[in-house]
Amino acid sequence: MDFSGIDIGLKAISFFEKRKYNSFKTVNIALKEKTGIVDFFGKEEEFVQLQQTLNSNQNIVSENRIEYGDFQTNKQLAESVCNYLKNKNLKPQIIVEPTCGKGNFIISAIKSFPLQQVFGIEIQEKYLWRLKFELLDYFLTNPTANKPQIELYHCSVFDFDFDMVKKQIDNRELLVIGNPPWVTNATLSTLNSKNLPKKSNFKNVKGIDAITGKGNFDIGECISLKMLDLFSKENGCFAFLIKNSVIKNIVFDQKKNKYSISEIEKHTINAQKEFGAAVDASLFVCKFNSMPALTAKEFDFYTSKPRVTLGWVNNKFASDTEKYKKYQHLDGICPFEWRQGIKHDCAKVMELERIDSGFRNALGETFELEEDLVYGILKSSDLQQEIVDTSRKYTIVTQKRIGQDTQIVLEKLPKTNAYLQRHQDYFLNRKSSIYNGKPMFSIFGVGDYSFKPYKIAISGLYKQTKFTLVKPNETVLLLDDTCYFIGFDTLEEAQGIQNLLNQPETQEFMESFMFLDAKRAITKDLLMRISLVHY
Ligand SMILES: C[S@@+](CC[C@H](N)C(=O)[O-])C[C@H]1O[C@@H](n2cnc3c(N)ncnc32)[C@H](O)[C@@H]1O
Numbered sequence: 001m002d003f004s005g006i007d008i009g010l011k012a013i014s015f016f017e018k019r020k021y022n023s024f025k026t027v028n029i030a031l032k033e034k035t036g037i038v039d040f041f042g043k044e045e046e047f048v049q050l051q052q053t054l055n056s057n058q059n060i061v062s063e064n065r066i067e068y069g070d071f072q073t074n075k076q077l078a079e080s081v082c083n084y085l086k087n088k089n090l091k092p093q094i095i096v097e098p099t100c101g102k103g104n105f106i107i108s109a110i111k112s113f114p115l116q117q118v119f120g121i122e123i124q125e126k127y128l129w130r131l132k133f134e135l136l137d138y139f140l141t142n143p144t145a146n147k148p149q150i151e152l153y154h155c156s157v158f159d160f161d162f163d164m165v166k167k168q169i170d171n172r173e174l175l176v177i178g179n180p181p182w183v184t185n186a187t188l189s190t191l192n193s194k195n196l197p198k199k200s201n202f203k204n205v206k207g208i209d210a211i212t213g214k215g216n217f218d219i220g221e222c223i224s225l226k227m228l229d230l231f232s233k234e235n236g237c238f239a240f241l242i243k244n245s246v247i248k249n250i251v252f253d254q255k256k257n258k259y260s261i262s263e264i265e266k267h268t269i270n271a272q273k274e275f276g277a278a279v280d281a282s283l284f285v286c287k288f289n290s291m292p293a294l295t296a297k298e299f300d301f302y303t304s305k306p307r308v309t310l311g312w313v314n315n316k317f318a319s320d321t322e323k324y325k326k327y328q329h330l331d332g333i334c335p336f337e338w339r340q341g342i343k344h345d346c347a348k349v350m351e352l353e354r355i356d357s358g359f360r361n362a363l364g365e366t367f368e369l370e371e372d373l374v375y376g377i378l379k380s381s382d383l384q385q386e387i388v389d390t391s392r393k394y395t396i397v398t399q400k401r402i403g404q405d406t407q408i409v410l411e412k413l414p415k416t417n418a419y420l421q422r423h424q425d426y427f428l429n430r431k432s433s434i435y436n437g438k439p440m441f442s443i444f445g446v447g448d449y450s451f452k453p454y455k456i457a458i459s460g461l462y463k464q465t466k467f468t469l470v471k472p473n474e475t476v477l478l479l480d481d482t483c484y485f486i487g488f489d490t491l492e493e494a495q496g497i498q499n500l501l502n503q504p505e506t507q508e509f510m511e512s513f514m515f516l517d518a519k520r521a522i523t524k525d526l527l528m529r530i531s532l533v534h535y
Contacts, residue, residue: 001046003053006129009137016051023047035139036118036147040132042154067193068123069181069219070101071275073241078104080301081239081283082112084267085175090237092175095119096165098157098223103131105177106150107138115148116172119165123195125154157223158197162230174236174288176227180220182243182279188219197222221246224284225257232259236288241269244280244517251296251311262290266310267301280517295321310515316529318513327509332531336486336497338524340460341479342377342395343444345430349423351377352394359394370413373397375475380459380482386502389471396420397478398441400451406439445481452476452487454494456501458527459483460520465510467501469494484527500532 015034021027024047031040041047064070073081082105093116095109100120109115122128131152139145153160157180181195188195196219220242227238228250238261247266254261267283275281283301286293295311308320316331318324324331344350352359358368376391396416398406410417420427420441427441435442455470461482470477470485479485488494500506510530514521 001049001125001129003050003129006126006133008133011140012133012136015136015140021047031136034143035132035135035150037132037135037150037152040136064124066183066187067191067195069183070124071179071182071277072101073104073179074274075104075108077241077269077274078108079111081105081177081241082108084283084301085177085237085239085285086112090175091173092236093117093172094169095175095177096162096227096231097121097178098160098176098227099123099178099180100131100152101127101179103127103134105179106131107134109175109177110135110138110146110148110150113175114146117168118148118150120150120152121155121157121160122152123154123156128152128154156195157226158195162226166230166234169234171235174231174234175239176231176236177239179241180223182277182281183219184216185219186216195219197226218243218246221249224250225253228257228259228261232261232288234288237285238288239283239285241281242284244268244282244515245519247282247284247296248310248515248518250284251294252317254292254294255312255317258292260289260292261286262293263287264293264296264311266296266298268298268307269301316513319515320512323508323512327505327512330506330509330531331529332533334528334530335532337449338484338486338527339447339449340445340524341481341483341485342397342446342450343481344395345432345435346426349420349426350395352396353392354394367415367419369396369416369419372413373409373416376473376477377480378457378470378477378483379480380461383457383459383462383468383483385468386466386498387469387471389473389477391473391477395478395480397443397446397450399439399443399446401447402444403438403442406441410441449487450476450478452489454488454491455479455485456488456494456498457483457485458522460522463514463516463521465507465514465522467498469498484522484524497532501530506530 019030021030024041024044027047028040031037092113095106095115096119097103097105098121100106100122103120106118106120110118120131135150139147185196224240224242224246251264263286265285267285269281269283271277271279271281295309297309298307299305300307309322310319311317311321313321313324313328316324316328348362351362355366357366360366373396374394375397377393377395378388378391379393382388382392398409410420424440434444453472453476457468457470457479459482470479471491486497513529514526
């Protein structure tokens with residue numbers, strides 16, 4: 001063990017300097033008595049190394065911050081969370097912190113609750129040492145403080161034997177507390193990391209959904225569900241800092257999972273202030289061993305002000321159940337099919353600007369093309385107005401339907417063909433596997449519907465619910481894959497549907513089941529729920 005960089009603390013340093021221990025076993029006995037920590041040193045070597053490095057006193061820096069989704073909870077926040085739980089009259093006797101890091105939750109819980117036993121698990125050994133020294137400092141400063149038995153394990157949460165913990169609960173009140181890693185399986189796969197549960201497709205997503213990201217999950221979600229699987233039938237409570245998207249998924253999946261949890265609460269925090277992270281996160285709290293609840297009450301963590309209730313209303317999921325009940329008569333199946341726009345994953349070559357002498361691409365190259373395959377294309381940011389009939393960008397529509405042969409068309413268009421051939425590598429290097437085995441220069445999200453002259457469109461990325469009417473200009477205008485649209489043959493039809501969609505009633509209805517903190521606040525599934533027929 002390399003202790004350099006671990007903040008040992010003055011009291012702990014003087015503890016080791018003052019006393020002369022002849023073996024790590026005798027020092028372990030003294031440390032258990034002082035702190036409750038079982039096996040402070042796992043082996044003699046660690047004790048010897050500590051003595052050699054006792055004078056170093058720098059901060060620990062995690063080398064694998066991204067891979068381990070490492071955002072340590074600050075002391076003040078950990079204390080506020082424990083205070084909140086204490087004020088709810090919780091009196092846990094045993095706590096489990098499955099990814100405890102430097103252990104601020106463990107320390108705050110020891111200070112707040114009449115604990116008898118503590119289990120902390122962490123993959124980064126340096127953090128466990130930091131925690132041990134902090135605990136030593138705490139108990140040396142407060143010798144009469146309540147001293148639970150503390151068991152700290154240097155282990156992956158995915159390999160740890162939680163059954164051993166379960167066997168020791170023995171009807172005592174349990175608190176599972178923590179802040180699991182903030183990282184997704186997609187990021188881990190780009191890092192070639194194995195920091196995943198053994199069954200890594202734990203959402204069982206197959207086919208195109210797996211490719212397009214529906215199979216993307218948060219490691220924090222997977223650890224939360226593991227804790228609920230293991231402990232929701234015990235007496236006690238769960239308190240985890242997690243992303244809002246994870247909370248939404250847990251409540252959504254309650255319909256099928258039916259964990260024995262109730263009094264579900266979501267207390268929104270300012271993750272930028274607390275962790276310097278631009279994510280939406282909250283404290284998720286629930287009671288174990290109770291009738292499965294299907295809704296969660298949202299509060300502001302700092303003011304305790306109640307906000308909305310999210311969750312299930314009969315068979316429908318809402319972000320604001322009260323508002324949803326008011327407009328649920330609009331919920332049904334849209335009579336038109338909402339489509340996603342064109343996907344090419346080749347912006348450098350396929351996003352073009354029109355200039356006097358022809359076109360310019362994102363690489364800054366200028367060139368000429370035949371007009372046959374060139375169409376104006378709109379992105380999410382172009383859908384800010386009620387009516388749009390011009391485009392800043394153009395693209396080459398190499399296919400009129402998915403999978404169509406591209407060579408036959410291109411052979412007749414020498415300039416376009418030469419341009420695409422020159423940039424073949426950009427197409428060949430596209431990461432998404434949807435292009436595998438497809439004709440060269442293939443695109444997705446294209447069909448007859450793409451070429452309808454009038455469209456009602458909305459951005460999937462922006463949080464606004466207003467719909468834009470897209471009219472043709474010199475060509476039919478297309479949309480990119482960040483947008484959704486319905487195509488129409490006549491202006492009247494398109495205007496009529498736009499009018500219905502922009503009614504205050506429809507807008508409020510959408511707000512009642514949109515999750516603004518989702519990466520894509522508006523999805524095809526959501527749009528297909530706007531029935532329109534009730535008007
Ligand atoms: C978001 S941090 C929070 C740490 C601590 N729970 C807190 O509240 O300060 C997540 C922690 O999980 C740890 N971690 C990541 N993957 C882990 C794994 N597979 N098993 C155990 N701990 C892990 C990281 O090293 C990091 O300390």
